[in-house]
Amino acid sequence: MLFNSFEFFLFLPLVFGLYWFVFQHKLRAQNLLILLASYFFYGWWSWAFTGLLLLSTLLDYAYGFGVAAANRRKAKIFLWLSIINNLGILGVFKYYNFFAVQFQQGFELLGIHSNPTLLNIALPIGISFYTFHGMSYVFDIYRAQQKPVRNIVDYAVFVSFFPLLVAGPIERASHLLPQVQKVRSFRYAQALDGLRLILWGLFKKVVIADGIAQLIDPVFTHYTDYNSATLILAAIGFSFQIYGDFSGYSDIALGTAKLFGFELLSNFRFPYFARDIAEFWRRWHISLSTWFKDYLYIPLGGSKNGQNKAIRNTFIIFLVSGFWHGASWNFIIWGFLHACAFLPLLLTNRNRKYSQEIVASDARFPSGKELLLMLGTFTFVTFAWIFFRADTLSHATGFINSIFLNWGNTTGIKPNYILFLILILLLIDWYLRRDERSLKVPANRLLRYAIYLSLTFAILFHMDGEQSFIYFQF
Amino acid sequence: MRRFLTKLLQFVLLFLSCIWLALALIALSTNWTLQYEYKYFGHRTHWGSSLERVAEFEHWAEQNAQQPKGLIVGSSTAYRNINPHILSDQTHINWFNYGSSNQSPKMSYHLLEQALEQTHLDYVLLDIYGPIVNNDGLEAAFDLVYNSDLASWQKTKLLWHYPNVQLWLRYGYSYTKNLLPSPTYIIHDSTNGTYLKKGFVCSNQPALQHYNKVQKHQKAQQIPDFPELQQIAKLCLANGTKLILNISPSLDGDFRLPSSYKKYPLIQIKAFHNPQHFYDSHHMTCEGANLYSKRIIEKIQKLK
Numbered sequence: 017m018l019f020n021s022f023e024f025f026l027f028l029p030l031v032f033g034l035y036w037f038v039f040q041h042k043l044r045a046q047n048l049l050i051l052l053a054s055y056f057f058y059g060w061w062s063w064a065f066t067g068l069l070l071l072s073t074l075l076d077y078a079y080g081f082g083v084a085a086a087n088r089r090k091a092k093i094f095l096w097l098s099i100i101n102n103l104g105i106l107g108v109f110k111y112y113n114f115f116a117v118q119f120q121q122g123f124e125l126l127g128i129h130s131n132p133t134l135l136n137i138a139l140p141i142g143i144s145f146y147t148f149h150g151m152s153y154v155f156d157i158y159r160a161q162q163k164p165v166r167n168i169v170d171y172a173v174f175v176s177f178f179p180l181l182v183a184g185p186i187e188r189a190s191h192l193l194p195q196v197q198k199v200r201s202f203r204y205a206q207a208l209d210g211l212r213l214i215l216w217g218l219f220k221k222v223v224i225a226d227g228i229a230q231l232i233d234p235v236f237t238h239y240t241d242y243n244s245a246t247l248i249l250a251a252i253g254f255s256f257q258i259y260g261d262f263s264g265y266s267d268i269a270l271g272t273a274k275l276f277g278f279e280l281l282s283n284f285r286f287p288y289f290a291r292d293i294a295e296f297w298r299r300w301h302i303s304l305s306t307w308f309k310d311y312l313y314i315p316l317g318g319s320k321n322g323q324n325k326a327i328r329n330t331f332i333i334f335l336v337s338g339f340w341h342g343a344s345w346n347f348i349i350w351g352f353l354h355a356c357a358f359l360p361l362l363l364t365n366r367n368r369k370y371s372q373e374i375v376a377s378d379a380r381f382p383s384g385k386e387l388l389l390m391l392g393t394f395t396f397v398t399f400a401w402i403f404f405r406a407d408t409l410s411h412a413t414g415f416i417n418s419i420f421l422n423w424g425n426t427t428g429i430k431p432n433y434i435l436f437l438i439l440i441l442l443l444i445d446w447y448l449r450r451d452e453r454s455l456k457v458p459a460n461r462l463l464r465y466a467i468y469l470s471l472t473f474a475i476l477f478h479m480d481g482e483q484s485f486i487y488f489q490f
Numbered sequence: 491m492r493r494f495l496t497k498l499l500q501f502v503l504l505f506l507s508c509i510w511l512a513l514a515l516i517a518l519s520t521n522w523t524l525q526y527e528y529k530y531f532g533h534r535t536h537w538g539s540s541l542e543r544v545a546e547f548e549h550w551a552e553q554n555a556q557q558p559k560g561l562i563v564g565s566s567t568a569y570r571n572i573n574p575h576i577l578s579d580q581t582h583i584n585w586f587n588y589g590s591s592n593q594s595p596k597m598s599y600h601l602l603e604q605a606l607e608q609t610h611l612d613y614v615l616l617d618i619y620g621p622i623v624n625n626d627g628l629e630a631a632f633d634l635v636y637n638s639d640l641a642s643w644q645k646t647k648l649l650w651h652y653p654n655v656q657l658w659l660r661y662g663y664s665y666t667k668n669l670l671p672s673p674t675y676i677i678h679d680s681t682n683g684t685y686l687k688k689g690f691v692c693s694n695q696p697a698l699q700h701y702n703k704v705q706k707h708q709k710a711q712q713i714p715d716f717p718e719l720q721q722i723a724k725l726c727l728a729n730g731t732k733l734i735l736n737i738s739p740s741l742d743g744d745f746r747l748p749s750s751y752k753k754y755p756l757i758q759i760k761a762f763h764n765p766q767h768f769y770d771s772h773h774m775t776c777e778g779a780n781l782y783s784k785r786i787i788e789k790i791q792k793l794k
Contacts (some may be wrong), residue, residue: 023653133531144727167710201492204494208494465501465504468501476659477655479654479655479656
């Protein structure tokens with residue numbers, strides 16, 4: 017079920033009504049309702065894969081007790097079982113075909129012909145997210161940061177809570193589980209915040225991201241037909257499409273969770289105002305980058321064990337992050353490019369330079385230097401997005417080549433009001449940039465309602481079919 | 491909670507009032523300019539739309555109770571390529587073409603369901619143009635809701651089958667427009683064809699002179715499985731109607747149905763690939779349509 021679908025608009029009020037009117041103050045019943053609703057939400061897409069979700073949940077729940085054992089050797093075995101189990105699921109469903117083809121091509125180079133069997137199965141939606149939930153839970157127990165949960169419903173809610181089930185944010189057991197286990201009461205301000213976030217998220221997704229997609233998809237598909245300026249515009253357009261799409265999704269997820277009394281982790285903090293790539297990664301898909309930092313980079317030694325290891329670990333984390341997004345070379349190159357941009361900052365010890373405050377936190381406008389730094393970071397990020405957007409590596413290189421070669425071509429796209437909306441998005445983000453979690457709204461009631469109504473109008477007028485979210489494919 | 495729900499309800503009511511106001515303003519603006527109506531809700535036309543077809547169908551459904559009736563459903567390849575007048579003259583079956591632009595099998599099913607509630611049909615000829623089975627049929631639903639005189643309950647039923655905001659807005663708009671002094675504009679454009687009644691549109695476009703010739707060895711493209719066909723077949727069976735499938739020809743190469751669908755009577759006129767009978771890859775000129783209709787008659791007679 018998509019957040020921008022008709023079914024969800026029926027599903028959400030129904031679950032909300034049952035949750036607060038029928039089961040209010042009954043924690044167990046509320047959690048059970050959320051669990052059933054989450055499986056229904058997931059099953060709407062594929063009932064068959066709810067079995068996989070259930071299996072993954074049961075295994076990690078069981079491993080949690082094994083990892084909590086006093087015997088460290090035994091605990092380690094269960095930790096590895098959890099890792100193998102989760103990566104195994106990912107390996108079969110997401111990476112098997114990629115590796116089979118790579119091995120086949122490798123053997124072809126050696127003159128050995130092989131014909132590997134490829135799996136013809138759909139990638140289960142959200143698989144990369146719920147397996148990471150499970151792994152983080154087991155890791156946290158192993159590191160004594162979390163105790164195993166006795167109540168399986170509580171644990172299953174943590175893994176499959178429907179707002180975050182298919183595209184995150186990737187939650188931590190230590191953050192979400194206490195909320196699952198605590199009696200929740202309805203808070204007016206929180207629910208209102210939730211509705212605002214849902215509205216803003218839908219606007220970013222339906223109006224901006226889907227609007228841009230309509231404009232630039234043909235350009236990416238038939239890039240050889242278009243002139244260089246249009247290709248550059250399409251690349252910039254994609255930067256805003258993916259931002260609108262994914263941050264829109266995250267806003268809807270955060271907002272929906274608020275309606276049920278939960279606070280999820282932030283996933284975005286105005287990433288296009290970042291002044292360098294290190295700051296960008298502290299602001300883009302935060303729940304994934306911190307996951308990799310905590311469960312991969314730091315266990316590998318981080319930057320503490322000498323320069324060589326720091327370089328190695330940086331490349332590992334970015335390449336794995338790229339590969340996490342998809343089993344394709346273009347995602348790996350995307351990760352590699354980010355590693356190359358991050359490394360000089362790490363080696364010169366400037367990777368934490370902008371770790372605290374957002375740009376121009378005490379001013380209305382950025383300084384000239386800050387503006388240049390933001391533009392430089394955005395340009396690099398946009399260039400790297402070409403690899404992310406392309407279907408294959410040759411598609412990406414072909415697109416980039418065409419940027420340099422197609423100056424003489426006269427075919428372009430007609431800029432439409434979507435470009436104006438991107439500007440509006442940037443201005444609103446700039447206005448909101450100091451307040452990262454809840455949306456700041458004007459105090460004037462008339463103005464406030466005018467904004468709500470305009471956003472709702474715009475969403476309804478642009479809801480043309482149900483466009484899936486980009487991150488659902490991961 | 492009470493405060494929250496009250497606010498929410500207030501907002502929903504305010505929003506609905508504003509929507510209605512916006513629809514009313516657009517409807518009233520057609521007194522001066524068609525621009526906004528045209529932009530947001532399309533326009534009423536004679537070609538390919540249900541503007542006249544639905545009203546005419548209702549009249550057709552009521553008459554000729556004694557004569558066998560046949561209904562043609564499908565997308566633009568149905569209403570542009572199959573001439574019901576020729577079919578009626580030579581098969582002694584009274585045919586009516588209920589095709590409409592981008593009418594997907596899902597939409598054909600709904601139309602058929604409604605048609606069978608109004609009259610008994612002896613035959614249904616379902617015209618299938620390969621790519622249409624992947625179409626959601628929304629364009630046809632827009633057309634029916636906004637352009638046609640379909641009964642209110644039938645339009646409302648469509649809204650339930652197509653939960654789409656754009657469709658709801660068109661629905662709201664068509665009623666708002668009827669309530670207000672808002673003139674009805676019907677766009678006449680002879681280049682899009684002449685409506686010859688019984689749902690048939692005769693094209694006025696010039697025939698193609700050249701087109702990539704379909705090679706004899708070229709493999710026909712497989713039409714993906716579409717569950718609506720089973721539903722249509724079931725509906726026809728329940729109403730004592732004989733279902734005949736017709737695969738529409740295309741200059742880009744022929745289409746073929748999945749083998750599991752071979753149980754249904756099928757018309758497929760192969761090698762109908764003369765570019766001079768088409769004005770684009772799959773729509774025929776009037777002359778082409780007449781010739782094609784005669785070929786269909788031969789096939790129907792063989793099936794009988």
